[in-house]
Amino acid sequence: MTALRRALIVIDTQKEYFEGLLPIQYPDRTESIARIRAAMEAAEQAGTPVVLVQHELPTEAPVFAAGSATFQNHPEVAAFEDRASKHISKQFSSVFAGTDLEAWLRDQGIDTITLVGYMSNNCVLASAAAAEPLGFVVEVLSDATGAIGLGNEAGNAPARQVHETLMTLLQSNWAAVADTDAWTAALRAGKPLGKSDLVTSAARGR
Helix, strand or coil: CCCCCEEEEEECCECHHHHCCCCCCECCHHHHHHHHHHHHHHHHHHCCCEEEEEECECCCCCCCECCCHHHCECHHHHCCHHHCCEEEEECCCCCCCCCCHHHHHHHCCCCEEEEEEECHHHHHHHHHHHHCCCCCEEEEEEEEEEECCEEECCEEECHHHHHHHHHHHHHHCCCEEECHHHHHHHHHHCCCCCCCCHHHHHHHHC
16 A cells, blocks of 8 residues: 655634634634644654645735734744745635645645644635545544634524534545544554545434
């Protein structure tokens, strides 16, 4: 079996999710950012590339405004910026839309991407789905991501429900979902994470 070639994609670990209008609610953001940093350190130790992604909008935008205080990465991630393999600025939910990430991953021989960061209910979900037609294997670390509670004309869902539902959904089709410790063990062993599939998940869900 060909050895896995992973890259850790750190999505939007910006202060907007801590001090701005979109504070992460579940898992606890102080815990999830610590797990993100742990994943980055494990990747560095294993020689796995780390890609830092930041969402960037015009200066007049209410969130992620270029140059604003909340545009900056959380200090736990900012301390790693000089050691990252690549930096990406994006304007869409998916890390692939309007960026050169796909081309860079292929140039590096990457076949598996591990997603951490924010939010489970937006950029993590969109990036995992976008990776499918590109042929990348996707992993998502459940304790190194996070969601917000949502309420709109279609209904209401608390953050824990949003996050746990999306982790279950991702594991059923688009990604292998695990916590950071399990992923670190798989990384060191050079092994893939286990994942379910839609038929099996549907049978268990009935």
